[in-house]
Amino acid sequence: MNIAFFLLPKHEVAFVTLDATLRQVIERMEHHQYTAIPIIDKEGQYAGTVTEGDLLWHMKRSEGRITFENASRFMLKELPLRMNNKPVSIESDMADLINLSKMQNFVPVVDDRGRFIGIVRRSQIIEYCAGFVPRQNVESQST
Numbered sequence: 001m002n003i004a005f006f007l008l009p010k011h012e013v014a015f016v017t018l019d020a021t022l023r024q025v026i027e028r029m030e031h032h033q034y035t036a037i038p039i040i041d042k043e044g045q046y047a048g049t050v051t052e053g054d055l056l057w058h059m060k061r062s063e064g065r066i067t068f069e070n071a072s073r074f075m076l077k078e079l080p081l082r083m084n085n086k087p088v089s090i091e092s093d094m095a096d097l098i099n100l101s102k103m104q105n106f107v108p109v110v111d112d113r114g115r116f117i118g119i120v121r122r123s124q125i126i127e128y129c130a131g132f133v134p135r136q137n138v139e140s141q142s143t
Helices: 022-033 051-063 094-101 122-130
Strands: 034-041 047-050 105-108 116-121
Touching: 022 034, 022 051, 034 105, 034 116, 047 051, 047 105, 094 105, 094 122, 105 122, 116 122
Parallel strands: none
Antiparallel strands: 034 047, 105 116
8 A cells, every 4th residue: 555645744744843942842742732743954854753752851961951941042953862763755665654653653754855745643554454453243252
């Protein structure tokens, strides 16, 4: 199956750019109630995924230097990312998508030039896979 069928296009995806401040990232994630969000560079290339954990650990390790109040003075590009969430090409197959979704809430999708074009949510992948699991009759289970 073509993964484009599952694609949530870029214009519908909440993302941040590498030149965002930590405060902007926190507010974007809070507004959309996401625990992770894609990062895009100036050329539109996928640059990684920032998570709540990345932000919290960075703030904790700053020993009070970075707080929510002053987070607008610190840049996302200075934040170390704990996970290396890999994108898939729009030409990839479902096996690639399923493999990456085991460790990621969403899988970023890039075009043939490596530009970010959207995401596929793990919930959509699970729904697709569930279609291959035989369903048993509920009545036969209770007897």
